[in-house]
Amino acid sequence: MSPDPSPRHDGGGPGPEPPAAGSVLGGRLRVPPVPATFVRRTRLSERLTLGLRERPLALVNGPAGAGKTLLVCDWARTAPLPGPAAWLTLEPGDNTPGALWACLTEALRRAGAVPPGRLPAAPGAAATGPELPGRLADALAERPEPLVLILDEAEHLTDPGLAADLHTLLRHAGDGLRLVLISRTEPPLPLHRYRAADEITEIRAADLAFTPDEAAVLLRRHGLALSAEGVRALTERTEGWAAGLRLSALAAEHAPDREGYLKEFEAGHSTIADFLLAEVLDAQPAATRDLLLRTSVLDRAHPALADALTGRPDGERILDELAHANAFVTPMDHSWYRLHPLFAEILRVHLRARHPGLQQELHGTAARWLHAADLPDEALRHAAAAGEWELAAGWLVRDLALGRFLTDPGLAAAPGPGECGPLFAELPPDTGGPATELVRAARSLAARDADAAVRHLDRAERRSTAGTAQAAGVGLDGDRPDGDDLRLGAALLRVAAARLTGAVADAERAAATAERLLPRAADRTRRDRPQFTALLAVGLGAVRLWDGRIDAARQALAGVLRPTEPAEPAEPAPTAGAPGVAAAALPGRYEALGLLALAELWDGAPGRAEAHARRAIAAYEQLGLPETADGAIARLVLAEVAAERDDPAAAQLELQRAESLADHPGDRPGDRLRRTVLALTRARLALHRGDPHGALALLGHTPPRPDPEDGHSPEPDEQPWTGSPRAESRVAALVAAALLATGDASAALLAAARGGSDGALVAARAHLRLGDPAAAVAALPPEVGRTPGAAVRALLVRAEASAATGHDAAAQRPFARALAVAQPDRLRRAFVEAGPWPAAYLRSRPGLGGPYGWLPAEFRPPQGPAGGAEPLPVEPLSEREQEVLRRVAELMSTVEVAADLHLSVNTVKTHLKSINRKLCTTRRADAVRRARRLRLL
Amino acid sequence: MRYEFRIAGTVSDVVLDEGFPEFESAVLAGQTVLVGRIVDEAHLYGLLARFQALGLRVVELRQVLEPEVSPEVTE
Known part of the structure; x- marks a missing residue:
């Protein structure tokens, strides 16, 4: 067996071309070819054509090998469809929202089904959201003719949430979409409703079964001319099962007396598939048999990969022959081949029986080949199947990809391609080297178990120092991460752990290490490098913010927000469910802005x-x-x-x-x-x-109350802000404000002492409450000029203190300043929380600062005889607009309102616009408030 | 829970040994009978999917009494 199957090395020589990036998903998005032996059955294809003219859903249900896929392939290629078709062959890994909608979006994009602007821009596993089905439905609903979306192997969709999404898509896309599901099992859509409303066309196993006449045509296409009686008997024996008929023809091909051979089979009782497959397999040349058995471990075979598994250079020839003979494999895009799933399953059983233990070895070989071919997600899956944990972990570390465990906390629960959590779910404990320990640490962090993560990190570092000398003796191994790789991976995880533990010094040390090592690692290809740097910077920024070092945090975050390097491709080629580089780096940018x-x-x-x-x-x-x-x-x-x-x-x-x-x-x-x-x-x-007690409880502040039993109060629970001086002072200031609101000014003063400059503002307010204006002014923080929120509060304290000491004129200047500072950001809260004085003061001096219409109503002098009643809107709200507004008032999102009212999102947006116009508001929250005041709600 | 599955036809030994090593099997009246312990529902549905993947048709499926009642499962 060739130990180095890297296609990069044999690119110039004879042999198959290496696979092109992106070819894997591409193959799943194309209508598969129909073999020459296919028998078109108009009774079925016409049912599809007629059914889809009126009904939005078609279901082709039947067991493996019943001919479901070929029926729809041929129909999609030749029948008069109601509109253009988009095809997607599903895989087990597509049973997650991320993977499914990424593939579906790509399928719609390739079909040109919706304008490009209406689709998410980044193809990637993360490209989904609760709004996506609704948005796609909106885009589809505008089509002049329906799109025919065909999902093959829909039995992989077992998640009820995904079925609900498809149901939503179908319902809201209206006449813009027809859905064809090809499946071994009934999909978890509400099929009874479709049946009751006559909105479904079903082709089921009994319909798919070949009649004797159809079977006769099929067998003739396979070069097997039987008597009418022979055909009838064989059809009966196989129950019209397409795979059974095809296998019979293939098995009889090499028998000297075909009719006699089939008679014998008819008389027996053996199950059809495994018996016939064994017969067919044994009739193949040894090389073909070997290739079929060995490639059965793959989801899809590439000639060069087949060569790597067999150790012979005949993969391309054999796969091509098999595809032409229509025996086991179907060609996909870019020279990939796909084994028929039924045969692959039985072949795997035979592989285990004939070559015990070989399966693992084959998975390992496939893993190495796929990794060298730059298909890392599939490589990881095979490495895990081979139990080569250190290899898989080493790749993740070397590719700087450990961050993938952190970017999606759902990873550990959702299996699928490119998702590392479940891959390592079977990782046996206490094995492997430093890379495996780093993976364990990353998984612990994803599960938010910081203690376990730190334990694994410590162990990884011990093992890597112990193993460096050893590794040097082994020689150059391209698959193995070196000491720098391990240190970089550990640094990222240390920073991530510090976000949970508050270990600021650890994070700073780790970040410094990473900064030192990253330039050295620059010469190698690292897919996940942008994500790595973004995650590191965001983690460091978060830790520094928590620690209260705001400028240092800004500095760390700035790197993430710099425009992306031009080296990145504008649109990354989609691979099987793997997030593209740009999409992966984005969450870092998003969080950095937050x-x-x-x-x-x-x-x-x-x-x-x-x-x-x-x-x-x-x-x-x-x-x-x-x-x-x-x-x-x-x-x-x-x-x-x-x-x-x-x-x-x-x-x-x-x-x-x-x-x-x-x-x-x-x-x-x-x-x-x-x-x-x-x-x-x-x-x-x-x-x-107005719930200060609730606020105090939320901050863990309980009045000191001696325990009657043993005389001392219990230890307070550790709070997330414990250890962060900045956060602790913000909490103290808020506690003081809440205490002041309960009327306990002395307790507020006590608490405010630990509240920094915010606390000082609360303290000043408390002194005013206690009737000591001089102390209030003295308590004000010295430096508030840069921060409008604090400045307004300080100025209001000064104004009120002056007024309280009888210097009414001296109050005017700070008050006017406060209004001016608060105006750009509309900082109403500072005025409201200062109690009744500011409103009374301003009402008595209407000329003070000009038109402060943004202040609450009680700050304005009463106007006219109506006593401040608002004028009714010029144009009344329509019934639909009222329905929308009521739901908005219940805090429903646009998408939720749309789903609730069976409207499109765009229609709801239009209603919202006209609501805002009629109520003279600009935002929905304002519209709701205004409608409440006008008693429209 | 012990279950008995009846499969139409005679299943080859290769498929029985490698595909369903946890089951006892016998051929009765042209059907293959498989008997074994099912851990939980997930196991049961996984097994049904496995029959389907191998092109085997289940004609009957029923729960059977445990051969001996172990003390912890008494109700």
Whole structure:
């Protein structure tokens, strides 16, 4: 057997061409060829044609080898279809939303079914979101003629969520889509509803069974002319099963007395497939038999890969012959071949029986070949099947791909190609070298078990120092990661672990190591390099933010946000379910923008914070990618900004979005920074709602209460912000504000002492409450000029203190300044939380600062006889618009409203626009508020 | 849970030994009878898919009593 099957080495010599990148998915997106022996059965193809004219769904159900695929192939190639066709052959790995919708999007793109602008831009496994089916349906619904979408091997779709998505797609695409499902089993769609509404065409096993007349044609095409009686008997014996008939013909081919041979078979009781396959297999030349058995471990065979598995250079010839004889294999794109799934399954059984133990070895060989051919995802799958864990782990480390475990927390649960979690699920404990330990650490981190991760990291580092001398003796091994690779992988994981543990020093040390090593690693091809650097920088930024070093965090994040290097291809070629480089690097960029938004917020610049957060969210909306837990921070920043503007409805909406993205109850505690910000935002909104006790509880603040039993209070639980001075002071300031709201100004003063400059502002307010304006002014923080939120609060304290000491005129200047500073960002909250004084002061001096229409109504002098009642809208809302508005008021998203009202997303958007126009508002939250005031809701 | 499956036709020894090593088998009246323990429902459905993948037709399937009742499964 050739130990080095790398196609890069034999590119110049004779033999098969190496596979082209992207050819694998391409082969699945093409209508497979129809062999010359195919028998067209118009009774079936006409049923499909007629059925799909009226009904949106067609189901071709039957056992393996019943001729389902060929029937639809021929139909799609020759019949008068209602519109253009898009084909997708599904694989077991497609049973996840990411993989399925990535493949479907690519299929639609290739079919030119929808304008390119309506599709997510990045082909990749992550290219999905709850909105995607709705968006595709919208795009399809606008088609003048339906697209015929054909999904072969739909039995792999067992996830009810995916079936529900397909159902949604079909329902909302209306006349723009016809769906043909080819499957061994009934797909989990609500078929009874389609049947009841006469919206389904079904072709089932009994329909697919060959009649004796059809069987006679099929057997003649295989060069087997039998008597009418012989055909009838054989049809009966095989129950009209296409694979059985074909195998019979192939098995009889080499028998001297064909009719007699078949009579014998008819009389026997053996099951058809395995008996006949064994017969056919034994009739093949030894080389062909060997190739069939060995390639049965593959999902798809390439001639060069077949050569690697057999150790002979005859793969191309044999595969070509088999394809022509229509015996076992079908050619796909770019010289790949596909074994018939039924035969492959039986061949694997024979391989195990004839060559015990060979299967593992073949998987290992295939893994190495595929890796050399730059198909790393499939290579990993085979390496895992071979039990070559250290090899697979070594590839991940060498390709800087360990970050894949971190970018998708669902990875460990969802099996599929390119998804490393389940691949390593069977990894036996306590084996392998440093690379395997790093994989274990990455999996622990994905499961948020920081302690276990650190244990594995320590062990990996011990083993790598112990193993360096050894490795040097082995010689140059291209598959094995060297010491630098291992250190880089460990550095990334250390930074990720620090986000969970708060071990800031560890993260800084690891990042410095990575920075030193990365330039040295620059000369090699590393697919996942952009993702690696992005993850490292984002991790470091998050740790530094948590640690309160905002400028240092900004510096780390800036690298991620620089425009991507021109070396990257504009559109990465899609491989089988693997995220393209650009798509993989994106989450880093997305999260970096969210973290920058947080940095600005903590620096007291809500305007810039909002701009960054909106850019983060827009980045994903443009690509049709879902927001992930990494996006929770951006949503939380928006919630905080809305709270500063005293817009509780919008703040609550963003908080809920963040909560749906962030950590769920029952999860292990995740990223400390995210948990800190989530707790702070929850508490702040509770305080704004007028629930200071709720806010205190959310911050873990319980009044010191001696335990009656043993006299001392229990240790407080560790909070996510424990250890971060910056976060602790923000929490203390908020606790102080909540205490002040409960009316306990002295307790507030006590708490505010640990609250930094924010705490000082609360302390000043508390002094005012206690009737000590001089102390209030003295308590103000010295430096607030750069941060509008703090500046407005400080100025209001000064104004109120002056007024309280009778210097009414001296109050005017700071008050006017406060209004001017607050105006650009509409910082209403500072005025509202200062109590009744500012409103009363401003009402009594209407000429003070000009038209501050953005302030709440109580700050404006009463206008006219109506006593401030708002004018009714010029144009009343239509019934549909009211329905939409009611749902928006229930915090439903556009897509949810669309699904609920059976409208397209675009229609809902149109309604929202006209609602905003009629109510003279610009945003939906404002529209809801205004409608409430006008009693339209 | 012990289950008995009846498959139409005689299944070859190769497929029985390598495909279903955990089952006892016998041929009765032109059918192959497989008897063995099923761990849970996932095992059962996986097995049905496996029959289908190998082109075998299940004509009957039923739960059978455990040959001996072990103490921990008494109800």
